[in-house]
Amino acid sequence: MSTPIVSVKNVTKTFDAGKGMFAKKTKVHAVNDISFNIMPGETFSLVGESGCGKSTTGRLIDHLLIPDTGEIWFDGKKISKLSQNEMRPLRSDVQMIFQDPYGSLNPRIKVQDLIGEPLLIHTNLSAGERLKKVYELLEVVGLSAAHGERYPHEFSGGQRQRIGIARALTVHPKLIIADEPVSALDVSIQAQVLNLLQQLQKDFNLTYLFISHDLSVVEMISDKIAVMYLGTIVETAPKKDLYAHPMHPYTRSLLSAVPIPDPAKKKERTLLKGDLPSTTNLPAGCLFHTRCPYCQEKCIKERPETQEIGEGHFVKCHYPICNEEGKNV
Amino acid sequence: MAEKLLDVKNLRTEFKRDKSWVTAVNDVSFHINKGEILGLVGESGCGKSVTSLSVMRLLPIGTSRVSEGEVFFNGEDILKVDKKKMRKIRGHKISMIFQEPMSSLNPCMRISKQITEAILLHNDLSKDEAYKRAFNVLKSVGIPDPDMTLNSYPHQLSGGMCQRVMIAMAMSCEPDLLIADEPTTALDVTIQAQILALMEKIKEERNTGILLITHDLGVVAEMCSRVIVMYAGRIVEEAPVRELFEAPMHPYTQGLIESVPKLGSDMTSLPSIPGSVPDLSVMPKGCKFAPRCKYAMDICREKEPELVAVPGQEHRCSRCVLHKLEEKEVSKL
Numbered sequence: 001m002s003t004p005i006v007s008v009k010n011v012t013k014t015f016d017a018g019k020g021m022f023a024k025k026t027k028v029h030a031v032n033d034i035s036f037n038i039m040p041g042e043t044f045s046l047v048g049e050s051g052c053g054k055s056t057t058g059r060l061i062d063h064l065l066i067p068d069t070g071e072i073w074f075d076g077k078k079i080s081k082l083s084q085n086e087m088r089p090l091r092s093d094v095q096m097i098f099q100d101p102y103g104s105l106n107p108r109i110k111v112q113d114l115i116g117e118p119l120l121i122h123t124n125l126s127a128g129e130r131l132k133k134v135y136e137l138l139e140v141v142g143l144s145a146a147h148g149e150r151y152p153h154e155f156s157g158g159q160r161q162r163i164g165i166a167r168a169l170t171v172h173p174k175l176i177i178a179d180e181p182v183s184a185l186d187v188s189i190q191a192q193v194l195n196l197l198q199q200l201q202k203d204f205n206l207t208y209l210f211i212s213h214d215l216s217v218v219e220m221i222s223d224k225i226a227v228m229y230l231g232t233i234v235e236t237a238p239k240k241d242l243y244a245h246p247m248h249p250y251t252r253s254l255l256s257a258v259p260i261p262d263p264a265k266k267k268e269r270t271l272l273k274g275d276l277p278s279t280t281n282l283p284a285g286c287l288f289h290t291r292c293p294y295c296q297e298k299c300i301k302e303r304p305e306t307q308e309i310g311e312g313h314f315v316k317c318h319y320p321i322c323n324e325e326g327k328n329v
Numbered sequence: 330m331a332e333k334l335l336d337v338k339n340l341r342t343e344f345k346r347d348k349s350w351v352t353a354v355n356d357v358s359f360h361i362n363k364g365e366i367l368g369l370v371g372e373s374g375c376g377k378s379v380t381s382l383s384v385m386r387l388l389p390i391g392t393s394r395v396s397e398g399e400v401f402f403n404g405e406d407i408l409k410v411d412k413k414k415m416r417k418i419r420g421h422k423i424s425m426i427f428q429e430p431m432s433s434l435n436p437c438m439r440i441s442k443q444i445t446e447a448i449l450l451h452n453d454l455s456k457d458e459a460y461k462r463a464f465n466v467l468k469s470v471g472i473p474d475p476d477m478t479l480n481s482y483p484h485q486l487s488g489g490m491c492q493r494v495m496i497a498m499a500m501s502c503e504p505d506l507l508i509a510d511e512p513t514t515a516l517d518v519t520i521q522a523q524i525l526a527l528m529e530k531i532k533e534e535r536n537t538g539i540l541l542i543t544h545d546l547g548v549v550a551e552m553c554s555r556v557i558v559m560y561a562g563r564i565v566e567e568a569p570v571r572e573l574f575e576a577p578m579h580p581y582t583q584g585l586i587e588s589v590p591k592l593g594s595d596m597t598s599l600p601s602i603p604g605s606v607p608d609l610s611v612m613p614k615g616c617k618f619a620p621r622c623k624y625a626m627d628i629c630r631e632k633e634p635e636l637v638a639v640p641g642q643e644h645r646c647s648r649c650v651l652h653k654l655e656e657k658e659v660s661k662l
Contacts, residue, residue: 186606187544187585187588188584188602191601194599198597243593259525259550262591263550263570263571271526276487
């Protein structure tokens with residue numbers, strides 16, 4: 001129980017920007033020095049706004065991207081330096097569910113072949129056995145065996161997402177990386193898919209890395225949550241702690257910005273000033289200082305270290321909010 | 330009694346599909362008062378956007394038609410006025426904000442040109458005066474450096490900035506009615522909060538009526554005073570916002586509100602509505618929600634219920650047999 005299934009240590013990833021012969025070479029700092037552990041059987045969520053590096057982190061763990069510096073461990077093996085060939089046997093242990101149920105299924109392949117493809121690659125099953133397995137999986141995700149003969153365009157968004165989930169389950173993965181799996185779906189369908197994901201986690205003993213921008217969805221599904229801002233994790237905490245006592249000013253304003261579907265509850269909103277700074281030109285000092293309502297001189301000069309306040313509650317802030325009155329210096 | 334700004338009556342919009350006409354919006358009636366935010370909620374494909382485009386007369390001619398209904402704007406039926414006059418109303422009296430700020434702006438034109446275009450078209454102003462006006466509206470929507478923004482192209486601005494520009498453009502001629510079609514769906518929550526606060530401010534200051542189309546019940550709860558819920562091209566419920574969330578009457582509204590994950594609740598699984606939205610061309614007979622409804626009875630599958638006013642409650646309607654039954658008693662069945 002005590003060994004994490006995924007361990008990310010001080011990982012940084014930058015991309016080159018500024019194409020063209022004479023363009024100035026610039027770098028996009030997508031992920032800056034992040035560290036976290038995911039325990040087996042838990043749901044670990046990454047939340048943040050667009051462009052904060054959530055998806056890049058997911059892709060780094062799936063070895064679709066290689067980190068510039070830092071280490072990623074999966075199931076006791078260091079995978080950050082493996083070559084594509086060395087990674088291949090491990091691929092069946094990590095599967096992904098993508099955001100766009102329309103774009104992530106090949107429109108020219110029948111559903112049964114889409115779901116069966118991982119079996120073809122990773123196992124030695126015969127065609128008949130593969131098909132049997134596919135039919136089983138279709139039932140598991142709430143579709144019927146007859147759906148296998150159809151093509152993706154014949155399905156609605158929610159059903160397509162179920163197909164994506166079935167495909168991820170074929171090879172009995174240990175970890176499923178779900179990158180915004182419900183954000184393209186309507187609320188009534190979203191609830192169906194979330195319930196399915198939770199049921200499957202119990203039945204197949206899965207670990208999820210759940211990437212989302214929706215704080216209410218994340219609250220429902222997660223055990224532990226990491227809040228990202230401009231490529232860094234600003235706060236990590238167990239679900240209850242994070243929602244009850246958000247300590248980082250960013251987490252706090254993020255939570256207050258979520259509209260609550262209850263007109264009786266009129267709440268105080270902390271509106272953030274301005275927009276996200278550009279990732280090609282990160283602010284000095286604390287990355288959040290340009291928008292922080294509590295910004296002080298130290299924040300502009302020094303980049304804060306991650307500190308542990310309370311059990312499993314990590315904050316990257318010079319002056320985390322410890323009580324209701326405001327800043328506790 | 331507040332003044333009715335927009336009054337839509339029995340609107341029916343159809344689209345051509347394989348030589349036959351498919352009804353996308355049927356029997357939709359609602360009104361908006363001055364200085365009021367009316368919410369229009371529903372899932373994708375329920376006819377929210379088609380309703381607003383019908384009102385604006387922006388649907389493609391030939392493949393779509395408004396076959397029934399009237400749309401009164403300031404007492405005049407705008408479905409009947411000629412094109413030239415409609416063009417004067419559109420962008421001047423009624424403005425619209427679209428969902429995707431990035432793709433609704435022309436990428437090849439500077440912001441200044443795009444905003445002043447509307448101002449010059451509807452007002453008798455010189456270019457300099459129009460520029461000044463554009464500068465002022467941009468400032469009023471909270472853009473810190475209007476001169477720089479006016480001189481940039483859309484790709485140089487962020488999503489939140491583009492949406493502000495869109496709002497500024499819509500507000501530049503001080504319209505009486507603003508139709509906002511999913512104005513914050515493409516934006517992050519912190520930016521969404523900024524934009525919503527801005528829309529509220531505009532409503533307060535100018536007494537503009539706003540039709541807010543959204544699928545996000547959280548946004549509705551925070552912004553609107555009255556709400557219309559649509560399902561499969563029909564209005565299934567209309568209610569003041571408090572009543573809607575406290576005691577939703579239509580089973581669809583109930584399911585919709587229940588299936589939203591709520592911040593701060595200890596839920597581990599969500600109640601959900603089984604099945605999915607029916608296709609426009611193969612609508613079920615009777616109540617359109619019956620196949621997914623947990624209370625469905627035989628009568629629901631045969632006859633479509635009317636949208637009836639709920640007795641004793643103002644502005645409250647529901648399209649469900651259940652409420653009629655309570656009224657006339659079950660014995661009549």
